[in-house]
Amino acid sequence: MRELARRHLGKVVAGAAIAVAGTALMAAVTLPGEAGAGEQADRRTSVGAAQQDAVPPEGVVEAAPTQADQGIGSDPLTDDELNRAERIAVTRALRSDARDVEGDRGPQRLSTNLSDPAPDDGTGAPQQRRADVVLYDYKSDAVITKTVNLTTGTVEQTDVAHGVQPPPSREELREAAQLLIADPLGADLKNDYRHAxxxxxxxxxxxxxxxxxxxxxxxxxxxxGLADCGRHRCLRIVAKVKNGPWIDTRAMVIDLSARTVGRLG
Known part of the structure; x- marks a missing residue:
C-alpha cells in the first residue's frame, strides 16, 4: 500500500481549502484553520520550525546514477532521484525499528522534495543535488527528515522532531477512513453513503x-480521548462519494497513533 511522493517542483503543493458538507444532509461548508492535504506546505520548513534533535550524518553511500537519470540545478526531482533518495534515507536500522501507519516495519513516507541549493562556492563546479525525505515513525511519534546528497549517495543530515505534524500522506488518509468505517462512530458516514x-x-x-x-x-x-493529539498523529478526513456528494465528517477525529476514533462536540 505504498505510493511514492510525486514531483512538485521541489516543493509540496496541494489544493486550496476543501468544501465539505455542513450537515448529515450533505450541504457544502468550508473547513478553516487546519493544516493538511489541502494546503501548500514546505515540509522541510515546518519541521525546522520545531524543536529538533540533530543526529550525526549516517555512513550510507550509494553509487551515483547515470547523468540521464538526474536533474540539473533546480530541475524537479526525477522518478529515479525520488526512488534513490528514499532508498538511501530508509536505512536498514530505520526499516527495522520504525513503524508505518499500518503498524508494519519501516517508517511512513510523507514527502520527498528537492532541497534548497547550497550557496555557490565560486569554483564553477556543478551544484550537488540534494533531497529532503520526510518520514513519520508511528512507534516513537517522531517526524524524521533526512537530507540526502544525490550526487554522493549519502545522508548528510538527520533531524528528528516530536510534536510536529506535517500534512498527511495519501496512505494515512486511507487508513484514517478505514478506521472510521470500522468504528461505531462511522455509522453516520455509512448511513449517508447508503442514502446517496x-x-x-x-x-x-x-x-x-x-x-x-x-x-x-x-x-x-x-x-x-483526543487529549494526546499533537503528540499523537490525529487527522480529520473529508469524504466524498465518487462522482457524488460530499459527506460531513467534520466532527470525527482519527488518532492514527492510538488507532482510535473520537467525536468533537
Whole structure:
C-alpha cells in the first residue's frame, strides 16, 4: 500500500481549502484553520520550525546514477532521484525499528522534495543535488527528515522532531477512513453513503478522500480521548462519494497513533 511522493517542483503543493458538507444532509461548508492535504506546505520548513534533535550524518553511500537519470540545478526531482533518495534515507536500522501507519516495519513516507541549493562556492563546479525525505515513525511519534546528497549517495543530515505534524500522506488518509468505517462512530458516514448510493460503504476505495491534521487549539472542547493529539498523529478526513456528494465528517477525529476514533462536540 505504498505510493511514492510525486514531483512538485521541489516543493509540496496541494489544493486550496476543501468544501465539505455542513450537515448529515450533505450541504457544502468550508473547513478553516487546519493544516493538511489541502494546503501548500514546505515540509522541510515546518519541521525546522520545531524543536529538533540533530543526529550525526549516517555512513550510507550509494553509487551515483547515470547523468540521464538526474536533474540539473533546480530541475524537479526525477522518478529515479525520488526512488534513490528514499532508498538511501530508509536505512536498514530505520526499516527495522520504525513503524508505518499500518503498524508494519519501516517508517511512513510523507514527502520527498528537492532541497534548497547550497550557496555557490565560486569554483564553477556543478551544484550537488540534494533531497529532503520526510518520514513519520508511528512507534516513537517522531517526524524524521533526512537530507540526502544525490550526487554522493549519502545522508548528510538527520533531524528528528516530536510534536510536529506535517500534512498527511495519501496512505494515512486511507487508513484514517478505514478506521472510521470500522468504528461505531462511522455509522453516520455509512448511513449517508447508503442514502446517496443505495450501496453499503465497506472500503475507503469507495470514497474520494482528502483531509488535514487535527490541531487541538482549533477546537473549543477536546474530549479526553483526543487529549494526546499533537503528540499523537490525529487527522480529520473529508469524504466524498465518487462522482457524488460530499459527506460531513467534520466532527470525527482519527488518532492514527492510538488507532482510535473520537467525536468533537
Amino acid at each position: 448510493t443505495d450501496k453499503e460503504l465497506t472500503s475507503p476505495d469507495q470514497l474520494e478522500l482528502s483531509g488535514m491534521v487535527f490541531r487541538k487549539e482549533t477546537a473549543r472542547q477536546v474530549p479526553s
